[in-house]
Amino acid sequence: MNSENSMLLYGDNTLLLEGLYEEYSKNPSSVSEDWRKFFSELDSQKYTNGKSTGLVSPSIEKSPPPLHEMGILNLQNAYRRQGHLAANLDPLGINKPNRKFIDQKLNNLTEIDLNTVVESGIGGVGKAKLKEVIDWFEKFYCSTIGSEHYYLVNDEEREWLQSKMESTEYVKDLTKGEKLRLFEKVFQAEYFEEFLAKKFVGKKRFSLEGGETLIPILDTIVEEAGKHDMNQLVIGMAHRGRLNVLVNIIEKPAGLIFAEFEEKTGEDEHYADVKYHLGYHNTKMTKAKKEVKLSLGFNPSHLEAVNPVITGNVRAKQAIEKDKLGVKYMPILIHGDAAFAGQGVVAETLNLMNIEGYTTGGTFHIVINNQIGFTTLPNESRSTLYATDLAKGFQIPIFHVNGDDPEAALRVVKLCLEYRQKFHKDVIIDLICYRRLGHNETDEPAFTQPLMYDIIKNHKSTSKIYEARLAAQQSEFVQEDIDFIKNGVKKGLEDSFQRAKERDIRMQVDTMKGLWSNYSKEPLDSEPATKLLSNQMEAIVRALTEIPKDFHPNPKLIRLIENRKKMAIGEIPIDWGFAELLSFGSILENGFRIRLSGQDAQRGTFSHRHAILVDSNNGKKYSPLCHISEKQGNFEVINSSLSEYAVLGYEYGYSLSDPNALVIWEAQFGDFANTAQVIFDQFISSSEIKWQKMSGLVVLLPHGYE
Known part of the structure; x- marks a missing residue:
């Protein structure tokens, strides 16, 4: 067999090899002579198929190539590609692991194969018997973590992930301190919900019960962010588990949550939204001695609507702090499974990941x-x-984790954050858990899912499962360790509850702070000064009408530039496009930033703006308004994706982080704003009354509303 054909025997070429064999079986002359010889030899051999389950295709059962011919790589790639199907991911056991694909590979191995010493490729192992290598790959890919990464086109990303996961370091036992921290956070999550249920009977809280591992996941992200020297994490999420995140991650005083349940408003506090829509911000000192700011964005009931708002918010922070790679500020988006698959704004927001002007260095x-x-x-x-399959098209690695295994969640968090910081891309953790109660606490889920909720009713909580797991490690843990944590959590909440009553703590809305503290919600008592000195105006005109000598715009644009010179000296009337650019220039010259985005915003839908010029010879771009003076503000005009909902939400979020900038979203046509109606209704037009949040976002709707 020639070297080119022999390569098919190695790597992930099973389907191609089966196809060749099928052709040979039907008509031996349809394949080359060397393949006929190879398949003929295979047909003449007898193979032992071990514990065959009958799942292997007939052609493979009849004549599987021997191990020394196929090599170990094909077996390893089977685990990398579809090991997640064989993983134990469902804590309820409703969806069983599907081992069909993996077992097709294993059932063809003989005892001799299994005892063959091979180069494992596993970090920290080296050479080992094949059966030992298989045991390792079962741990890496078929335990309580299911990795989907094999579809990544970028070899460096894929191989980096594999090198990290296929290492003894990845599955090594956690330290006692790490385990106790995990237990503390998962118990905090569980007891907080129990506490609220007892103190505020019948009140909606959209419990996290069944998904408590979210809290140790977020706690690990915060701690790892400190190790990565990050400055701020901005979180967007819907209502389920929100109160739990506010208290146990953001560390909003529990007394404020209790005041919200009792609807004890302050004299000067006016807002019109429910407690599980409110945001909060705080600063935490991590174990790495690095302070990390934490923010949870305000959010309406509309699922996933906050996604682009959060990413835009983070982009503005990165721009202000010149965090070009996005390694200091990170958005975190927490989704529901049905919403992630069903809401179109999810795809619109994912699509912004690698687009110039919208990148954030990766969303977690x-x-x-x-x-x-x-x-x-x-x-x-x-x-x-x-639920996460949509994200594969955006080349995002996905890690499915059994919600009853906090240790697996910790491992995946560390891997994901390291990947995000290195490759500046989104990552996804699919925390497969369950909802212990109904959609809300007054709902009866057994009406529609009686079998599922019969299982849930008898399923122990994650906290109890993990406590039993730790208790079994008697050489490392004593009951006093566990009791100390449980008693501390219980006492802390009870003390906060009593303190809130004694001090008559009232509701507070966390807003108008930071950069917004210099602004007022009251009307201005006078018009702002907008005059420019003549030399400032001359600098703006010069920037708009003079281009570099080595730059070659389209001839029609040269005529446009000449006409703008005439407009500047009064020879012909000023048109809309030139007037707009002059006004932008006046703002920039006063040191303020401008961000304008929308479909075809650089040229303008009606070819009126031409804020960005393109060289006819080499396609390079030139932005005249970036060349007014050294002290001017930054000017960026961005052609957006063909999206209204996500892009408008993004610009709204951007405006919240940068009140000193003029942030503009332009619809391609005025009535295209229809498809962004959720952002208009739930954020732009109502956020001030609902959450006391202000925004200076400007919306341009050219050509009217038709």
């Missing part, structure tokens, strides 16, 4: 996968195997 996504959406099961709400 967490899906709280309750395996149900209100009363709708996954097979009724999506056409894909996983």
